[in-house]
Amino acid sequence: MKIKQGYERIKKSIWLYPVAYSVFALLLAAIVVLLDNGYLFDMRPYLPELLLTSASLAKSVLGVVSSAFITITTFTFSTTMVVLSIYMSEFSPRVVENFLADERTMKSFGIFVSGFIYSITCMLFIREEYLTKPILAGTIGVIYIIFGLFNFILFINSVGKYIQASNLIDRLYAQAQEVISIYKEEMSEYEIVSKAGVESQNLGFPIRVKANGYVQIVDYDRLFEVAKKHQVTIRFNRMTGQFVTNEIVIGDLLVIPEDIDGQRVAEEIREHYLIGMRRSEEQDFNFSIQKIVEVALRALSPGTNDPNTAIFCINSLGLLLGQLCSLKEGYVVMKEEDSKGKIYRETYDLDRMLRDTFLQIVHYGQGDVYVMLAVFQAYRHMTNEAKFTNREVIKEQAHYLFDRLLKTVHDSLERKLIIEAYEEILESEGKF
DSSP: OHHHHHHHHHHTOTTHHHHHHHHHHHHHHHHHHHHHTTSSOOOGGGSOGGGOBOHHHHHHHHHHHHHHHHHHHHHHHHHHHHHHHHIIIIIOGGGHHHHHTOHHHHHHHHHHHHHHHHHHHHHHTOOTTTOOSOBSHHHHHHHHHHHHHHHHHHHHHHHHHHTSHHHHHHHHHHHHHHHHHHHHHHHHTSEEEOHHHHHTSOOOEEEEOSSOEEEEEEOHHHHHHHHHHHTOEEEEOOOTTOEEOTTOEEEEEEEOOTTSOHHHHHHHHHTTEEEESSOOTTTOHHHHHHHHHHHHHHHHSTTTOOHHHHHHHHHHHHHHHHTTTTSOOSEEEEEOTTOSOEEEEEOOOHHHHHHHHHHHHHHHHTTOHHHHHHHHHHHHHHHHHOOTTHHHHHHHHHHHHHHHHHHHOOOHHHHHHHHHHHHHHHHOOOOO
16 A cells, blocks of 8 residues: 555656656767767768758757757746646635646656756767767757647647636546546445444444544455455445544454454554545545535635636536435445455445535525526436435435525525426436
């Protein structure tokens, strides 16, 4: 788990692509210098004369290339800072990492920095008094700057798309949808039992957390292997994204054979989940949903006053939560017929998710009837997708919103629209 955490941390680091491309530039410069000086082999008979230049011309070209790359790098850095400021002021501080994690942004930085390193490295080793024959360094520099300018255009295009609220919401929606699809596929493979039956079992050996932070990743497949190996029953009652503190009980060993040391099994279990001070979107689709909620709240703020963006966010939230409404609440049972080892894995609480998603939007947006109608429309879509007891949970949330709006909305036309929207939810029938 720690290796995976380190890999993910490096993968999301800002410095990864600049460092990797810079190392490539140094290797390329070393190869070109060795070829130009004839230390490897004489490449001139194999190349067209058009690609070779004199040492003085190559030095002049590389000087222009290095100046161009450092200028582009400065401009790119300034543009990135402006975009980050826009993200923090108009959207949410939580979405800044989405821009920095974009490969196009970091690859552009890497190409520009590496182009500058290649140019000055080659210039350092060009000795006009010794290099009397044509060399290749200048031509490679021209090709590099053309490639860099092409990526600069792509970077500007990417920035233009990123600062648009609709594109940001689409990316957050796609990210959450991907994680939700994986989660639903996992849930479909196992049986789901009621919470009452699992939580009524006697408490076993507690599994305590040894750090403060958020549950970032839980490797349930590895936990299941531990359960099968020791023939124990594990109840894991914390979801990814939840905040835990030191020594809090994150799960229990409900059934332990007499010859098994519960403390040793608990230590082995701790190796298969990660706790960190920042939330991760790898398994936590609630984090992406929270980001969309924050964009909606910023759009509803008096300083921004952009209800259409808020409505767009609410529509996306309704679609995402609608995909979860077909799942049964309770505990997922991971077990095999030929093994006594099993895991009880808690599923998401739909009622809590609805409250966390919409209550703040209702609080700040209840003054705009069309924003509230969008919330009702989201509830109606979720009701159509829901099955089991989820439909009643959604209707209960809709009833709360209906009662709240009737107390504050006095315009007859607005009250009529609200009543019609609420009645459509009551008349909705699920697909299942």
